[in-house]
Amino acid sequence: xxxxxxxxxxxxxxxxxxxxxxxxxxxxxxxxxxxxxxxxxxxxxxxxxxxxxxxxxxxxxxxxxxxxxxxxxxxxxxxxxxxxxxxxxxxxxxxxxxxxxxxxxxxxxxxx
Amino acid sequence: xxxxxxxxxxxxxxxxxxxxxxxxxxxxxxxxxxxxxxxxxxxxxxxxxxxxxxxxxxxxxxxxxxxxxxxxxxxxxxxxxxxxxxxxxxxxxxxxxxxxxxxxxxxxxxxxxxx
Numbered sequence: 001x002x003x004x005x006x007x008x009x010x011x012x013x014x015x016x017x018x019x020x021x022x023x024x025x026x027x028x029x030x031x032x033x034x035x036x037x038x039x040x041x042x043x044x045x046x047x048x049x050x051x052x053x054x055x056x057x058x059x060x061x062x063x064x065x066x067x068x069x070x071x072x073x074x075x076x077x078x079x080x081x082x083x084x085x086x087x088x089x090x091x092x093x094x095x096x097x098x099x100x101x102x103x104x105x106x107x108x109x110x111x112x
Numbered sequence: 113x114x115x116x117x118x119x120x121x122x123x124x125x126x127x128x129x130x131x132x133x134x135x136x137x138x139x140x141x142x143x144x145x146x147x148x149x150x151x152x153x154x155x156x157x158x159x160x161x162x163x164x165x166x167x168x169x170x171x172x173x174x175x176x177x178x179x180x181x182x183x184x185x186x187x188x189x190x191x192x193x194x195x196x197x198x199x200x201x202x203x204x205x206x207x208x209x210x211x212x213x214x215x216x217x218x219x220x221x222x223x224x225x226x227x
Contacts, residue, residue, distance in 0.1 A: 004155070031213050043156075043202065043217045056214065091155055095213060099144045099163075099206045103155035 002026075004104035006092050012110045018080040021107045024073055025094030033101060034067055034077050035091040043091075049075065050097075082111045114139040114205045118218035125193050126226050133188040133221050135203030144206035145186040146215065147177055151199045159201075162186065173197070198225045 005024040013019055025032045033048040047057040052069040060067070064083070069075040079086055089108050093101040115138040125131050137143060144163055148156040160171025167179040177188045186203060203218040 033213075042219045045214060048213065050213070093156075097213060099213060099215070100146075100158060100161060101156075101213075101215060103148075103157070105153075105155045 004092055004094050004102055006090075006104035006107050008107060009105065010108045010110075012112065013082055014112050015083055016081045017111075018078065019082045019086075019109060019111075021077040021090050021092075021109070023075045023077070023092030023104060025075070025092070026102055027073070029094035029096050029102070030072065031095040031097055031101075032069060032075050033093040033095070034075070035093065037089045037091060037106070038087075046077070079109075082109075084111045087111050114143060114207060114216045116203050116205050116216055116218035118201075118203055118221050120221045121219070122222045122224065124224040124226060127195055128192050131188075131190045131193045131197070131223070133201050133203075133223070135186045135188065135218060136184050137186060137203070137205045138184065139205055139207070141208060142181065144208060145177075145179060146204040146206070147171065147175070147186075147188050148202045148204060148217075149173075149199050150202065150220075156202060159188070193223075193225055195225045195227070198223055 007022045030051050034046040037043045046059045047067045049069045067077045087110050089106045091106045093103045095101045117136045146161045147159040150156045159175050162169050162179045200220045200222050202220045204215045206215045
């Protein structure tokens with residue numbers, strides 16, 4: 001099993017640019033989660049999907065953030081426009097619904 | 113709403129010494145409880161979980177944790193640490209509600225191992 005795959009691993013962009021982070025969950029997992037990790041705020045849940053449908057997006061910080069899951073094997077998290085305060089490590093995780101989440105290696109985003 | 117407290121931000125232990133990392137949770141009933149480990153530059157890896165039954169649970173890498181309902185605690189232990197155990201450790205709590213798959217994570221404890 002390849003695990004949860006995230007791309008890119010590192011992203012450096014300039015303020016105002018659009019950023020797209022990608023995630024491929026483990027095959028057969030029907031829950032997908034997006035988290036953000038910073039020193040100040042720790043690990044925050046942004047949004048999670050069940051069967052490609054967003055279930056809880058209460059953690060999405062503002063309208064600049066959007067997430068989609070067009071099919072069971074792919075999800076994106078988009079930031080438009082990006083700001084320096086969005087700099088963080090973004091994690092994707094997936095689960096079969098047994099409450100055990102499996103994490104990807106993360107995308108380290110730097111917005112200059 | 114559930115919450116998790118990890119009172120120790122940073123712990124330093126000598127290699128070969130025993131380890132205990134503290135975790136306290138707040139939840140209206142018996143929650144699902146987890147410990148995850150994060151090595152530098154990596155994602156979180158599940159060490160162990162408690163759902164029900166025996167309150168002492170065994171995990172990977174020689175770790176164990178004990179659920180104590182009376183203390184609302186789920187402390188992580190290892191009898192003898194190895195240099196490779198240096199990492200950040202996160203305790204997490206999940207609700208026992210069907211369809212609610214959210215986990216709430218603590219702020220983490222950074223473990224440093226000295227020779």
